[in-house]
Amino acid sequence: MSPKEKQDVRTRVVLAAMELFFAKGYNSTSIADILSRTQLNAGSLYHVFPGKQDVLIAVLEWYRDGIEENLLRPAWEGVEDPIERIFALLDRYHWMIVETDNTFGCPIGSLALELHEADPVVRELLAVNFTNWSRAIERCLDEAADRLPAGLDRRALAEFVLTTMEGGVMQARTYRDVAYFDRNVAILRDHFDMLLARAARPQGEFAR
Amino acid sequence: MSPKEKQDVRTRVVLAAMELFFAKGYNSTSIADILSRTQLNAGSLYHVFPGKQDVLIAVLEWYRDGIEENLLRPAWEGVEDPIERIFALLDRYHWMIVETDNTFGCPIGSLALELHEADPVVRELLAVNFTNWSRAIERCLDEAADRLPAGLDRRALAEFVLTTMEGGVMQARTYRDVAYFDRNVAILRDHFDMLLARAARPQGEFAR
DNA sequence: GTCTATAAAAGGATAGAC
DNA sequence: GTCTATCCTTTTATAGAC
Numbered sequence: 001m002s003p004k005e006k007q008d009v010r011t012r013v014v015l016a017a018m019e020l021f022f023a024k025g026y027n028s029t030s031i032a033d034i035l036s037r038t039q040l041n042a043g044s045l046y047h048v049f050p051g052k053q054d055v056l057i058a059v060l061e062w063y064r065d066g067i068e069e070n071l072l073r074p075a076w077e078g079v080e081d082p083i084e085r086i087f088a089l090l091d092r093y094h095w096m097i098v099e100t101d102n103t104f105g106c107p108i109g110s111l112a113l114e115l116h117e118a119d120p121v122v123r124e125l126l127a128v129n130f131t132n133w134s135r136a137i138e139r140c141l142d143e144a145a146d147r148l149p150a151g152l153d154r155r156a157l158a159e160f161v162l163t164t165m166e167g168g169v170m171q172a173r174t175y176r177d178v179a180y181f182d183r184n185v186a187i188l189r190d191h192f193d194m195l196l197a198r199a200a201r202p203q204g205e206f207a208r
Numbered sequence: 209m210s211p212k213e214k215q216d217v218r219t220r221v222v223l224a225a226m227e228l229f230f231a232k233g234y235n236s237t238s239i240a241d242i243l244s245r246t247q248l249n250a251g252s253l254y255h256v257f258p259g260k261q262d263v264l265i266a267v268l269e270w271y272r273d274g275i276e277e278n279l280l281r282p283a284w285e286g287v288e289d290p291i292e293r294i295f296a297l298l299d300r301y302h303w304m305i306v307e308t309d310n311t312f313g314c315p316i317g318s319l320a321l322e323l324h325e326a327d328p329v330v331r332e333l334l335a336v337n338f339t340n341w342s343r344a345i346e347r348c349l350d351e352a353a354d355r356l357p358a359g360l361d362r363r364a365l366a367e368f369v370l371t372t373m374e375g376g377v378m379q380a381r382t383y384r385d386v387a388y389f390d391r392n393v394a395i396l397r398d399h400f401d402m403l404l405a406r407a408a409r410p411q412g413e414f415a416r
Numbered sequence: 417g418t419c420t421a422t423a424a425a426a427g428g429a430t431a432g433a434c
Numbered sequence: 435g436t437c438t439a440t441c442c443t444t445t446t447a448t449a450g451a452c
Binding site: 023024025027028103105109110112113114115116117123126127130153155156157159160162163164165166167168170171173174175176180183184186187188191194195198 | 231232233235236311313317318320321322323324325331334335338361363364365367368370371372373374375376378379381382383384388391392394395396399402403406
């Protein structure tokens with residue numbers, strides 16, 4: 001392959017669609033938008049994708065397959081403590097909000113709420129993306145298990161971290177003010193501090 | 209007015225649009241959908257509303273003006289304790305999820321994420337709806353202030369309750385399983401329990 | 417595998433009679 | 435204030451030459 005070899009049609013479409021869905025949503029992005037951005041013709045796109053929904057599916061698969069490389073690894077570089085990794089990930093969202101002038105929306109969350117009558121394949125991919133995200137958090141919690149209260153529902157707490165991110169992003173975007181996100185994260189931090197303190201407290205003390 | 213007097217066009221359109229936006233989203237609801245459901249003709253609708261966005265605005269104003277009567281009062285009937293009122297409200301969402309076969313989405317949250325490039329008037333109304341919701345929670349927290357830690361950021365905690373609801377609803381809908389919502393609420397309950405315990409603890413103890 | 421042209425349908429909105 | 439008909443644009447998707 002020559003150095004300036006263009007990416008294949010499939011990749012170009014997926015990357016363009018990803019940006020457009022992120023910026024405008026799925027329904028508000030037309031095939032014409034994708035063609036215009038990729039400089040492709042309709043024939044090329046429809047040669048690879050049967051229809052618009054198949055582009056969406058490819059985008060969701062891209063997110064699914066890239067979470068480690070595109071999200072977690074950059075967020076966790078140089079951060080070893082598993083609890084701090086959770087807040088390092090949230091800090092990355094803080095910066096994504098700031099860098100988009102408070103218009104950032106989680107692409108998965110936005111699609112999950114935009115698509116009311118989603119095809120089962122699409123819905124399954126949305127769910128898988130959520131699961132991969134919260135499972136990554138759960139692995140952090142597992143690593144820190146000995147500092148956390150015995151019997152803690154780590155899966156539930158991991159899902160709660162996802163909830164904090166999604167709710168914080170939603171409010172920051174609606175108010176166009178990252179402070180809404182930050183206040184949510186601060187409460188979550190407080191929650192973790194209390195959990196760590198509870199776990200550290202001597203057994204004799206009435207626990208709770 | 210006769211007992212069987214029909215509601216005026218404006219009200220009929222708003223109620224129908226509310227249901228349709230809730231079920232299908234804003235972009236996926238056509239004017240034809242609204243006309244079909246209300247049994248009105250295009251002329252009648254456009255006589256009252258300049259365009260589709262004005263219908264959306266009227267719907268958001270309806271939510272804004274009806275939160276007390278339609279949401280808070282029913283949720284809080286027979287519940288006096290302010291902290292329990294918070295969880296009574298969340299319980300109401302639990303049942304809305306169940307009654308919709310796990311397809312429930314918060315109408316405001318869904319619109320907030322669906323409308324990526326919303327008109328300022330629309331965005332302002334979305335924000336006002338969020339504010340009214342979390343302010344209602346904040347009033348509960350104010351009532352319970354003496355049982356909560358001194359210096360607690362009650363506004364932030366109220367926003368965090370909204371986040372818990374929105375994140376829980378989002379996950380329950382995506383997974384089509386109310387258990388995701390319930391687990392989130394359980395963590396929030398744990399958070400409140402820790403806050404109440406912290407506030408009740410004698411001052412001498414290192415209060416972290 | 418890529419190109420242009422276009423089909424076919426849906427959607428928002430308007431005109432003008434009544 | 436309501437009715438029907440229709441305009442105009444956008445959008446998804448396809449046909450068929452190259």
